[in-house]
Amino acid sequence: MRTVKWNGVYPAVTTKFKENGDLDIPAFLKNIEHQIDAGVNGIIIGGSLGESSTLTHDDRLALLEATVAAFGDQTDVLLNVAEGATTAAIELVQRAEKAGAHGFMLLPPMMYKPTDQEVADYFKTVARSTKLPILLYNNPVDYKIEITLPIFEQLASEANIQAVKESTRDISNVTRMKNKFGDRFKILCGVDTLAMEELLMGADGWVAGLVCAFPKETVAIYELVKAGKIDEALEIYRWFLPILELDINPQLVQNIKLAEVMTGIGTEPVRAPRHILVGDERKRVIKILEDGIASRPILPDYKNL
Template sequence: MRQVKWTGVYPAVTTKFTPNGDLDIPTFLKNIEFQVEAGVDGMVIGGSLGESSTLTHQERLVLVEATLAAVGDRIDVILNVAEGATRKAIELVKAAEKLGVHGLMLLPPMLYKPTEQEVADYFKDVATSTHLPIMLYNNPVDYKIEVTIGIFEQLMQLSNIQAVKESTRDISNVTRMRNRFGDRFKILCGVDTLAMEELLMGADGWVAGLVDAFPRETVAVYRLVKAGRIEEALRIYRWFLPILELDINPQLVQNIKLAEVMTGIGTEYVRAPRHILVGAERERVIGILEKGLATRPELPEYLSINVAEYA
């Protein structure tokens, strides 16, 4: 079994569709190749940015199988699991495990506001059904369920629960987790506009969104920060921030897919009930992206940075 690193940049990849709404595997893999060439360390398939709520289990497995065949020997391939029922989550986990997926990102049970103990027990039940390494997703802003310190305390003995996608929007939560658990859980920032800040506070990685359109800039920021080259990273990050803010928006999927079109590595097709951007909002987003592309910074030779030397 592959050892998932849970460090570095993990794109939350968008799911590519044809105009009639079917999976578009060739375009999906084209984008993934750009990500790998830019130096990403893994990727999360079928997450919220991947239009998770519109995907069937079978479609998720098709995406996993295609990704493993294309790049599974080079990066960590992680499947998002977002289910309302424990039984359905375990069914998906077992099917993905058979295909050879490297790890899982696991959300709290959806479509119901569970108690703290129900959340803890859900995570325990899914984790004990598999040997796959797991990253929990802590996003109380969007999903109204917080994975509290108390829940993490209950999960410490489950060795395959190894990481957290930290999306509380509270930068101090990185320090809070470190103070309580040391290095027991890897911490990956899940909010693009807080990534450099959380990396400076000790986060291990970045589950990124705008990386789908700007992979080189994203990986450069990560590696420069870890190498202590803060001024160089900050120069890129300041340029990047207006674009990164497209990630903290209800229409982040449409925003990022439009950005992928404008950088030549994606398509704009979404699944209903989503619509592509139109009108004034479309023009606003295009304006942000055009300005960013016109002033795109020259990057240092970031791929030569061996982050492990600075750990």
């Protein structure tokens, strides 16, 4: 079985579409190539940023198979699983395992506010349907379900539940997890605007959004922090923050796709019901990106620290 290390930068990649809404696999793979060249440690397909709610199981598997075929020997390839029914989650997990997935990001049950016990049982049941490693997604801000410490206690015996994407927006939750569980669960920051702070508090990795448009800058921050070069990392991070704030916005997909276009490594079409940015909001985002690109920092040799 493939071992996922759960450290480094894991882009939650955008899904590329043609103007008619069909998948654009060549554009999708072009962006992933830039991620790998920058030194990321894994790819997460079909997450919130990947327009998960508009993707069918067949869409997800097509993206997965193309990524594994092109880059599976170079990086971890994870598929997001966000389902309303346990049976649907198991079906997708088992199909994806056969298609070559290296692991999964797993959300709590969607479209229903479950009890804590229902959340725990859902995760256990899905985990037991596969041998592949799992990253749980803890995002009570957007999904209204928190994976609490007592839930994690129940899940600690499930060997393939190995990590959590920490998106509670509470930096101290990193310390709570470390105090309670030590290194049992790897912790990956899931909020771009808190990434350096959580890395300094002991997070193992970063599930990133703006990495889709700025892969080298994102990986450089991670590598500099882990090498103890905090001042160098902070200089890049402070430059990056106005751009990173585009990730904590209801239109994060549109924002980041526009950023990908402006850095030359993506396309802008989205799948309905989304629309691309227009009007004053588009002008506002373009101004942020133009200012950032004009002052883009010169990066150190972050791959050889």
